[in-house]
Amino acid sequence: MWLLVTWHGRISSLIIPAPNAVWTSFIDLLQNGYKGHTLWQHLWASLQRLFIAYFAAVLFAIPLGLVSGYSRKVRAIFEPVITFLRPLPPLGYYTIIILWMGTGNTSKIVLLFLGAFSPIYVSCVAGVSRVKIDYLNRARTLGANQFQVFSHVVLPASLPDIFVGLRNAMSVAYATSVAAEMVAAGSGIGWLVLDASKYLRSDVVFVGIIIMGVTGILLDTILLLLEKKVVFWEGKD
Known part of the structure; x- marks a missing residue:
């Protein structure tokens, strides 16, 4: 369909570039890069921020979410804060983070951390709450x-919900990463797409969007494979 729509220039290449363009x-970006960085450097810049923020969120959100689900007192302390932050669009408070931390990687990592934290926390609390x-x-x-009940019963029974949260958090963090690069960055796939759009390079924009989509699919597939290894009993009643 894409090929037919762009056949013989039926639609301007500024709107929809042809697949061959x-x-x-894409080949040109592989060979020559974009604005002083190779395509792989742009991709790694995005993934590096994503991985640091994501693993930090996993490290803090899973224990806190499990304990909050297990203890009403702990949940009463943290849940109001999470409930307040969860519906806020990350870019809505990004300007404040930039004012505090500047436009470097630190502000982006903090933004991604906050974006990924809530889905993981909520899924952990829900997983513990659903234990029979x-x-x-x-x-x-x-x-x-108490410790044996938590480690041998609560944690394994919560794992399916935890992995749902991990997948949702990855999607949110990756989307936020690209958006953050469009606001303040000098490298990354999101920055590449935004910069190319300023010069009406629709072909480069399409390359960036396709790379984002493929990367997102690969990351989600990795989490799915990990879930099948860890939660191997799910759905086998």
Whole structure:
């Protein structure tokens, strides 16, 4: 359909470039890069910020979410803050973060961290809340203490919900990463797309968008494969 729409210049290449023009632009970017950086450097700049922020969010959000789901007192402390931050669009408070931390990588990583934190936290709390009370009672009946109930019953039963949160957080963080680069950056796939659009380089814009989509699919696939390895019992009742 894309080929038919652009056949013989039926639509201006500024609006929709032909597939062969996009492919040629992709090869050119591979060979010559864009504005002093190779295509892989732009992609790595985006992924580096994403990975640092994402793994930091995983490191903090999973323990806090599990404990909040397990303890009403802890949940009462943190849930109002998360509930306030969760519906806010990350770019809405990005200007404040830039004022505090500048336009470097630190402000972008903090923004991505905040974007990824909430989905993971909420999924962890929901996962703990859905654990069947019978599982807990049986474990206690067999003599399990609080830590054993948490580590052997609550955590494994919550893993499916946790992975849902991890996948959602990756999507949110990646989308936020690209948007943040469009606001203040000098490298990255998002910056490449925005800069190319200023010069009406639709072919480069399409290359950037396709790379974003393919990268997002690959990241989600990696998380799905990890979920199948870790939560191998899910759906096998």
